[in-house]
């Protein structure tokens with residue numbers, strides 16, 4: 119997606135440890151107009167697939183997911199990083215965060231995911247694929263069909279795509295970063 123690639127090159131900042139900072143249009147300040155274009159592209163890429171529900175993880179996956187859900191008129195469910203005291207029947211999985219260097223649990227209430235669901239997972243970044251693997255685990259626990267995963271930015275050098283494709287999961291990304299070596303952003 120050219121407009122996204124241009125924005126990454128213009129506003130993206132490279133941090134040590136292979137992290138791309140895109141706080142000015144993805145992770146802190148958001149650009150609704152760009153988010154809309156991204157959502158339209160996700161919908162085009164998955165137009166051959168029947169979807170009944172959009173799944174994401176809080177926080178940064180919520181904004182793009184909401185727009186996809188709005189345009190497709192589908193519900194959006196986000197995996198929560200804290201278990202609410204009011205939630206008693208849930209799917210839970212453990213995810214390793216490479217940006218924060220720690221494990222955390224995410225939960226989804228059982229009433230919002232069922233074997234009838236055909237799920238599209240949307241997130242901001244694909245790095246090592248750990249968050250995505252957690253979502254695949256929750257879909258499996260629920261008996262829901264995971265029809266694909268869409269990422270705004272994929273960091274190909276961290277090989278999450280291979281992990282997910284080896285699990286039989288369809289992966290689509292809107293921009294692929296091939297390298298952040300020497301703090302230079304190289305896009306495919």
Ligand code: 5GP
Nearest residue numbers: 137138216217243244245246247248249278
């Ligand atoms: P993974 O689980 O694929 O290793 O990492 C995906 C999650 O980590 C994303 O949901 C995102 O929140 C965070 N993440 C991974 N790499 C980056 C990065 O380079 N920049 C930012 N802003 N977030 C990242």
